[in-house]
Every structure is written in C-alpha cells, then in structure tokens.
Amino acid sequence: MFSADVKPRFLKPGERSTWEEDKSDIDPNCATAFVYNPHVSLSLEQQRESLPVFRNRNHILYLLEKFQTLVLVGETGCGKSTQVPQYLLEAGWSSDGKVIGVTESRRVAATTLAARVAEEKGSLLGQTVGYSIRFDDCFDPEHTRIKYMTEGILLREMMADPLLRNYCVIMLDEVHERTLYTDIVMGLLKKILRKQRNLKLIVASATVDAEQLYNFFNHNSSQDMSKDTSVILSVEGRLYPVDIHYVKEPVPDYVKALVDTAALIHEHEPLGDMLAFLTGQEEVDRAVSLLKELAVNNKSNLKPLVLPMYGSLPNSEQLKVFRSTPRGLRKIVVATNIAETSITIPGIVYVIDCGFVKLRWFNPETHTDSLVVVPVSQASADQRAGRAGRICSGKAYRLYSEADFNALSVATPPEMQRSDLAMAVLQLKALGIDNVLRFNFPSPPPARNLHSALGLLYALGAIDSNGHLTEPLGIKMAEFPISSLYSKALMVSGEFGCSEEILSIIALLQVQNVFTKPSGGQNAIKARIAKRKFEVQEGDLLTLLNVYTAYVKHDMSQDWCKKYFLNYKGLRRAQEIRTQMLHLLKRFNIPIISCQGDSEKVCRCITAGLFPNAAYLHYSGVYRTVRGDQELYIHPTSVLYTLEQPKWLLFCEILHTNQIYMKDLTVVKPSWLEELAPHFYEKTIDRDYSL
DNA sequence: TAGGGTTTT
Incomplete structure (x- = not known):
C-alpha cells in the first residue's frame, strides 16, 4: 500500500537532541513545583525544614493517629507532596512492610516527585522511594516504602486487590483538580476505609472543597463530633503576594483588551515576564499577531518577546517558552489553560486573565462532547493569578469586574459531572459496584449520564439486562x-x-x-x-x-x-x-x-x-x-x-x-x-x- | 479547513 525509499544514515552525537524530547519532559516542575528554590544553597535537610509544611509535621502525624482521613489543605509551594510521605515513613508508618502510596493526576508529577524525594532520602530512585506510571515502573516490591503513581494505576491496583492490603497510607494529591479518576478512587476509598480500619487516607487539596471532602469521608453519622473519622488541617503556602486588578466595565472583546493590557504593562511596568490566558488556539494566535504588530513600534529599550503556548503547538515551539529570557527582552507568553496547571513557566511576574476557559461537556441526549467556552471559576482565576507570585510579588490583571468575579462559581465542576461515563461505569462494575446509580460519588454525576453509559454498555453486550457484567465479554472489556x-x-x-x-x-x-x-x-x-x-x-x-x-x-x-x-x-x-x-x-x-x-x-x-x-x-x-x-x-x-x-x-x-x-x-x-x-x-x- | 487540558494492570 505504501512505499518510500530510505537510505541508511548515521547520526552524529547530539543530533537527536531536542526533537526526541518528550513534551512531558519539558516541565519537570508540574503542579507541585520546584520552580524557584531560594534555599538551594542549604543542605537538603535544611531545605526540608524551611518548608511551611514542616511546622505542621507533628500535628499531621498526630491527626493521622487519631483520625482515619486527613483533609490537608495546602497551598502551592508548601511542600506537602514531597514532605508528608517522608514524615509518615520517618514516623514508622510503613515499618511492617506496607507502602505509603501517593497519587498524582499527571505522569510527570509522579516521576519528578519520586526523584526529588529519593534524593532527599539519599537513596536510589526505585529503592525506598519509587513510582509507577503506565509503561514505566520504577519500584521494588520488596523495598519500596513510598510509591508515587498516577490515579489510574491505583484504580488498576484496586482491581487486583480491592482492599489495598499492601498500603498503610494513601495520599491523594492535587484532589481539587477533580479528574474522573480522582472521583472514582475517592468513592471506592470511602468504601475501603470502612472495611480497612488500619488504612489511613490523606486528601490533599486546595481550599475550595475541603469542607465537602471532610464531610464525604466522615463516617460519623451522629452529632457527637468526637466520633468524627475525618479532620481538616490547613498549611500555608509559600507564594508571594499577588496584586489583583479588575477592569471597571466589562470588555467587549477580551482578545483585544488582553493585547491592550499587555501593551500597557509592557510600557509602564518594571522588568518581569508576562503570562496571558485565553481559551483556544485561534485566540492565542490572533493575540500573538496583534502583539507582534505592536512590538514593531516598540519604543522602550525593553523589547517584547511574544510567544504562543498551547497543546497542539509543535514541541520545538513549546520549548521556547521555557528558555530564560535574554537581557533586554520581556517574555510575553499567550497561553491556553495549559499554563494554568499542566506546565509552569518560570519567571512570570504579570498575569492577564481573560476570565474564560474552554471545557469539555458531555450531552447525554445527543451523546456528544462539546467544547464550550464558559466563565472560569474563582478557584481557576486564583490559580491563574498565583502564576505571577512564584519568584517575587506579582500582579494579576483580570479582564472582568470584581462584581463579576464574586458572581463566578467557586470551583470548576468535576469531570465526573460532565463526561461520558461508559468506561468509568464498566470499571466500577468490574470492581464489584453493581448498582452504579447508588454508588457514593463525591460529586454525583447527572443520572442521565449514567443511564446513557449503561445503555451503551448494554448495546455493546458488556452488561446484561440486569446490569451485570457479562461473562466473559464484559469482564474482559473492563480490563x-x-x-x-x-x-x-x-x-x-x-x-x-x-x-x-x-x-x-x-x-x-x-x-x-x-x-x-x-x-x-x-x-x-x-x-x-x-x-x-x-x-x-x-x-x-x-x-x-x-x-x-x-x-x-x-x-x-x-x-x-x-x-x-x-x-x-x-x-x-x-x-x-x-x-x-x-x-x-x-x-x-x-x-x-x-x-x-x-x-x-x-x-x-x-x-x-x-x-x-x-x-x-x-x-x-x-x-x-x-x-x-x-x-x-x-x-x-x-x-x-x-x-x-x-x-x-x-x-x-x-x-x-x-x-x-x-x-x-x-x-x-x-x-x-x-x-x-x-x-x-x-x-x-x-x-x-x-x- | 480546524485544534481546552489530562490519563489507564
């Protein structure tokens, strides 16, 4: 069907450099980041003790003795993802050979955190500290005590061992992102915790949903709070303050408003790179070309370096965003939501937020997914603003009024409530959840979405008319x-x-x-x-x-x-x-x-x-x-x-x-x-x- | 002529 002539060719050393680099490798900093480390000259031990979470070390250990579930509210940079598992290890939680499992929603997060913690422990990655992500295991079943993994891996492990008997503590990290897997895993863990009284759970999240998570995991049905099984602890972050600026009047065209704002900041504000959020590639490209036009007439000594950033941008173009800004230039990155959590661009001091985001939304009537532009949530807006406060105090410019901000929903709806659930339902059934309509979801999806999923699975022959997995087809499909x-x-x-x-x-x-x-x-x-x-x-x-x-x-x-x-x-x-x-x-x-x-x-x-x-x-x-x-x-x-x-x-x-x-x-x-x-x-x- | 972003024993 196809033919092409290929001649053998020899490579010089280094010739495969950037082109071979995986996108996921370009940002080792991910959500819980080591973007800037002012304590880099200190010993590892001193660095660990300088983290905000360190002051709560004993408190965390005490609460975990007393309660089965700890909802740990930790802002960015507090060190929870790297430190808490080590505190548990040091306190002897895994002395009986059990494992401290930490889930992340991204592969890079799991691998980089494991590498960092292994370094802090002075051990080889894959020994005491390891990780497990799809296609890449780096742990020793005999010796690994802290295991970082993606959420999907933990779900797969639940299929093999529904009671997670290998683990003494599970820490769910970055739960506020509320991926489909976060919610499935949380629902299942709630059941497991009832049966495994020795298993402890740490739910690490941002402020917004702490109360809801605490209630979800609290097995105490009485009014007597001394019988609570869950508890909340807040740890301060280590972000610098960010000044928030709002517009007085709503803007008619946020792309244009964003370009104008960027130009003003560039003209009047001191040195520091800029990050601007739009909803999609088309908008980003439009803003970039408008900014480049303006750059031609730039009169100041500081020249703007305008760069786009979005998921489908070729790898080599994406990498430009991470290079340090040459002297005499100000980097202006115009990005989609990719820069909100998935990647961290170093050196950002100014943020512009258009106030909208593109979200995937499932419609059970038409069985279609839509990409809809919706106003961001307050949590999302704050996350965007926080991108300006990582190296020094920064400024965030919101292209909407303060009243508009206050009217925004507090958090983005979890994926569970806006996704096609066929696969999730199949996996829940494989895990023994027969009646998914009555499953205890942290945020229950619309019943129609569940019915749509059940209808599809029935049509495929994966479940029978009673809703049971068919043998062997359904059981095998779930794998x-x-x-x-x-x-x-x-x-x-x-x-x-x-x-x-x-x-x-x-x-x-x-x-x-x-x-x-x-x-x-x-x-x-x-x-x-x-x-x-x-x-x-x-x-x-x-x-x-x-x-x-x-x-x-x-x-x-x-x-x-x-x-x-x-x-x-x-x-x-x-x-x-x-x-x-x-x-x-x-x-x-x-x-x-x-x-x-x-x-x-x-x-x-x-x-x-x-x-x-x-x-x-x-x-x-x-x-x-x-x-x-x-x-x-x-x-x-x-x-x-x-x-x-x-x-x-x-x-x-x-x-x-x-x-x-x-x-x-x-x-x-x-x-x-x-x-x-x-x-x-x-x-x-x-x-x-x-x- | 069109593209939010993740992820799976």
Whole structure:
C-alpha cells in the first residue's frame, strides 16, 4: 500500500537532541513545583525544614493517629507532596512492610516527585522511594516504602486487590483538580476505609472543597463530633503576594483588551515576564499577531518577546517558552489553560486573565462532547493569578469586574459531572459496584449520564439486562485501558481475522497528533502531501493503519517519521500501547492474526465495535447520527473531507466547537450494521437516508 | 479547513 525509499544514515552525537524530547519532559516542575528554590544553597535537610509544611509535621502525624482521613489543605509551594510521605515513613508508618502510596493526576508529577524525594532520602530512585506510571515502573516490591503513581494505576491496583492490603497510607494529591479518576478512587476509598480500619487516607487539596471532602469521608453519622473519622488541617503556602486588578466595565472583546493590557504593562511596568490566558488556539494566535504588530513600534529599550503556548503547538515551539529570557527582552507568553496547571513557566511576574476557559461537556441526549467556552471559576482565576507570585510579588490583571468575579462559581465542576461515563461505569462494575446509580460519588454525576453509559454498555453486550457484567465479554472489556467501543472491537477482532490490524489502529487512536502540522508555509504543504501518501477512501482509521504498517516496515525509524511529518514520539507510544493490548488479547486467548490486506474484514470488525457511532447522509445533504439524530459534519482533518460524501460512516469522536464535527471516520455499508448489530439497527436503519 | 487540558494492570 505504501512505499518510500530510505537510505541508511548515521547520526552524529547530539543530533537527536531536542526533537526526541518528550513534551512531558519539558516541565519537570508540574503542579507541585520546584520552580524557584531560594534555599538551594542549604543542605537538603535544611531545605526540608524551611518548608511551611514542616511546622505542621507533628500535628499531621498526630491527626493521622487519631483520625482515619486527613483533609490537608495546602497551598502551592508548601511542600506537602514531597514532605508528608517522608514524615509518615520517618514516623514508622510503613515499618511492617506496607507502602505509603501517593497519587498524582499527571505522569510527570509522579516521576519528578519520586526523584526529588529519593534524593532527599539519599537513596536510589526505585529503592525506598519509587513510582509507577503506565509503561514505566520504577519500584521494588520488596523495598519500596513510598510509591508515587498516577490515579489510574491505583484504580488498576484496586482491581487486583480491592482492599489495598499492601498500603498503610494513601495520599491523594492535587484532589481539587477533580479528574474522573480522582472521583472514582475517592468513592471506592470511602468504601475501603470502612472495611480497612488500619488504612489511613490523606486528601490533599486546595481550599475550595475541603469542607465537602471532610464531610464525604466522615463516617460519623451522629452529632457527637468526637466520633468524627475525618479532620481538616490547613498549611500555608509559600507564594508571594499577588496584586489583583479588575477592569471597571466589562470588555467587549477580551482578545483585544488582553493585547491592550499587555501593551500597557509592557510600557509602564518594571522588568518581569508576562503570562496571558485565553481559551483556544485561534485566540492565542490572533493575540500573538496583534502583539507582534505592536512590538514593531516598540519604543522602550525593553523589547517584547511574544510567544504562543498551547497543546497542539509543535514541541520545538513549546520549548521556547521555557528558555530564560535574554537581557533586554520581556517574555510575553499567550497561553491556553495549559499554563494554568499542566506546565509552569518560570519567571512570570504579570498575569492577564481573560476570565474564560474552554471545557469539555458531555450531552447525554445527543451523546456528544462539546467544547464550550464558559466563565472560569474563582478557584481557576486564583490559580491563574498565583502564576505571577512564584519568584517575587506579582500582579494579576483580570479582564472582568470584581462584581463579576464574586458572581463566578467557586470551583470548576468535576469531570465526573460532565463526561461520558461508559468506561468509568464498566470499571466500577468490574470492581464489584453493581448498582452504579447508588454508588457514593463525591460529586454525583447527572443520572442521565449514567443511564446513557449503561445503555451503551448494554448495546455493546458488556452488561446484561440486569446490569451485570457479562461473562466473559464484559469482564474482559473492563480490563482494557481504552474506550469500551474499542475494547469491543478488539475482543471480536480474532473472529474477524484481523486482530493485528485492529490492534494497530486502536493503538494509534490513543495518540493525538499522529500527523504533525508544521507552521512554516512550505513545510505545511509538504506535510499535507506526505499525509496524502497514506490516505485511502475507506477513511481515517485505515489511513492510520497504513501509517503504522509503514512505520514498522521502515524499522520504526525516527528519520523516516521526520521525512513524512509524522510524530515519532506518538508512534513510539502507540507501539507501547499496542504491545500492552496485544498481551491482553493473548491472555484472553484471542487469535492474533492478520487479514493480509483485506480491508473489508477490518472495516467490518470496526463496525462490530463502533456501531453505536454511526451517521448517515440525510437527503438534506447533512449527516445525522443514528443515536440522538444529531446533525453533523465531517471534520476538515478527515481524509474523507475532500472526497465524495459516503452514505454511511462510523466516527470515533464528535466535537462540538463552532460546528458539530465527526472525527476519525470509517466508511461502512448499512448491511454491515444490520448484520453485526441487529439488536441496535433492526428498526433504526429504516430511515429517510439517501440511498 | 480546524485544534481546552489530562490519563489507564
């Protein structure tokens, strides 16, 4: 299907430098950061004692003796993530061989914190202190006493040992971020704590939700507070004060207002870098180009260095933001929400906050995810402002009035309340939570979201009409760390004779940005031409298969990827994911076979998993989903965008931005739907689609 | 012609 000439090429030392660097490596500071360490000249021991949390050391230990759950409110920079686990270790909590487990919501957080704590303990990483993240374990089951891990890993460990008997203390870090996994893990831990009276829990969070968390984990149902099982402790942070400035009147165009504000700060305020928050790439690019226009007329000695920052920005461009600002320049970074928690840009003294954020929102009626621009929460606004106070006192400019701020919601709704829950429900059921509607969620999701998830799992055959996991399909599907539609396709791929191909496709679907998008005009065209070599009329999924096949054929070469504008890091990750899923299929005795280029087999197998995501071309010329009857369009990045519109399609994702788009498409025949999902399509197929 | 941000034995 694909051919390319490759000549062997030898690399000079260092030639692979920045290009190979993982995005996640660019910021070792993450949420709990070591961005600036004024005590760097002190000994490690002295540094530890200078942290604000140190003053609470004995108090923390005392409270944990007395209460089962400690809600630890610790502001950024107080040192809780690194110190508290060490206090527990020093106090002998894990002397009986049990482990102190600390969960983080990001992979980099888990690895960098573990590295730092190992250093403080003067031990090798992976010995007393270790970490566990997907595809990367660094701990010793015999000797590791403090284990940092991602939340998903702890959930997986719960599947193997529902009572977490290996652990003496679990510390959930950065709980205020309230990811889907935080909430699942908290709900489960509440149950576990009742049964495991010796297990202690530390819930580390920001101020906003402390009271709610305390109530959630308090098993005391009486009025007698001496019987409380949970308690709150607050630890001061070590941020410098940030002056907050509000606008008097609402601004009509916040992008323009943000540019004007940045120009004013640059003109009037002393040295110090600037960070401005907008909601999306389009806005960031617009603001950056406006600022660059202004920079041409810059009269002061201090020249502005304007840089964009967002997730889909090529790696090399992102790295520019982290370089220290040369003398005579002022760095002005215009960023999306990526700079609120995921990355920390050093040297920021001024922050501008547009007051809005783009959030993903699930609509159970239409089964669609939308990206909606909504006002930020107070917690989010404060987090943004705090970015200005890391090295010295700073200033934050909010492009909304103080009254507007006071009217904002206190915290962003947890993901649990705005996500597709199919996977979460499947995993809860695998953990023995039969009635998810009555599960004790820290923030219960809308019942309709749960019903939508249950309906989907039933259609896939993962649960029966009583809501029980089916044996073996449902039980096995729950073990895959991927969406239920994909795990269904994988589970049947042996019968269709194309498990090799489905593995490759689904692995690549787990990676965003397989095709890189260079910003330069000439390279952008070259990248488009390169992509065309992989494209096939069957759609995006088979195009991805071509990419993976060619990647393997060319020895997974980085140079080859570069030549075809493919994301080497992404492909390498896909290969790891593929291997992980391959092991699962083997364990489930599913034959690993290739269809040898018979694309219909692959498309039919995709249909067997993705059938709930079908759309047909209505005679109006616009597509409609079978579930939800939602009008939608082919996304411009699809290979089908420029081809004649097929009658029937399966999509992997719907994105509701300015328009409703389907992404990652596969062309199917309606007869396949009737044949492979008769329970779902016997009536629905008889529609007014244009045949 | 369009892209908030994470993450999974």
